Amino acid sequence: MTDAPAFFELSSAEATALLCERQKYLVLFHVHPDGDAVGSAFALANMIKATGREAYCVCADEVPERLHFASKDLQESVLASSIPEDFVPDAIVSVDTASPSQLGELYEIYKDKIDLMIDHHGKGTYYANYFVSPTSSACGEVLYGLLEGVAARFEIELPLRVRELIYTAISADTGCFRYNNATPRAHKIAADMLECGVDTSDINHKLFGIKTLKQMQVEHAGFERMNFYADGRIAVITFPYSLKEQYGATDENLETLIDVARSVKGVEVAAVIKQFSPENKFRVSMRSSSDFDVSEICAHYGGGGHARAAGCTMSCDSILTAEMAIISVVEMKFAENEI
Ligand SMILES: [Mn+2]
The missing domain is CATH 3.90.1640.10 (inorganic pyrophosphatase (n-terminal core))
Structure with a gap:
């Protein structure tokens, strides 16, 4: 020992x-x-x-x-x-x-x-x-x-x-x-x-x-892929590797996607799920604009951060699975907080 x-x-x-x-x-x-x-x-x-x-x-x-x-x-x-x-x-x-x-x-x-x-x-x-x-x-x-x-x-x-x-x-x-x-x-x-x-x-x-043109193109693509849940309280952008390739985007170009999701009025929890490589590994960034603690969600998947800004990496079979997993935990917490 x-x-x-x-x-x-x-x-x-x-x-x-x-x-x-x-x-x-x-x-x-x-x-x-x-x-x-x-x-x-x-x-x-x-x-x-x-x-x-x-x-x-x-x-x-x-x-x-x-x-x-x-x-x-x-x-x-x-x-x-x-x-x-x-x-x-x-x-x-x-x-x-x-x-x-x-x-x-x-x-x-x-x-x-x-x-x-x-x-x-x-x-x-x-x-x-x-x-x-x-x-x-x-x-x-x-x-x-x-x-x-x-x-x-x-x-x-x-x-x-x-x-x-x-x-x-x-x-x-x-x-x-x-x-x-x-x-x-x-x-x-x-x-x-x-x-x-x-x-x-x-x-x-x-x-x-300052934003590069590429970054703005990526934000535009992300905006079009944004999904809302829980009556608009949750916004999620998924950015699969295929899209990253299509735009010739670097990891860095995807950094401001989270700002797109969090800026929408009514959104309390924003998440961006990015696939940096063809591997089925997904990098999740989360932000909260309320008392909701996103670091708890990320800790659940082995990550961490602050109450209002956190991240984790998930290995699962598709980006959609990652999205559903994140959504289900956030919705569960919403429900718990309302009791
Ligand atoms: Mn720091």
């Missing part, structure tokens, strides 16, 4: 110390990277560099094109194969990653070697020796506190670039401060960033104001 591994929660001061003491940092972030993951990882890497040390960011997936503005000035690629072979980290830190499965193939490479997990979900499956994971709007919010501590220790100002990336992370995860996770603290940090000269309107335009 082996002892179960122990995971220790660190205070902010202890986590800050860990970010000050080492020389070479490897920063891991989750697959299907979003603005919070990329913004947080590159904010940390930029800060390490600003204090005269070395850092590389690594992910199992490349940074999507729409987020290149946050990563390309530091790294052309984030794949593990792109990191110089002679770079041997003395600290491995993950950001915005609540469970080992979200590290994808990186977990096999780095498991047991991850020193610190910096997250904001307040729950998850711990996999690093040490963790900090208060419930916050974004990993960027947690990191802001830690990096202010690092800046103080090295007696420097927090660089503008780091501030831009922290803002990017928080704005991305709060949907431009529209979601209910946009806490007073998130707004206060945004105010700090504005005062320090961060061009927030430019960042928000890049995050939310």
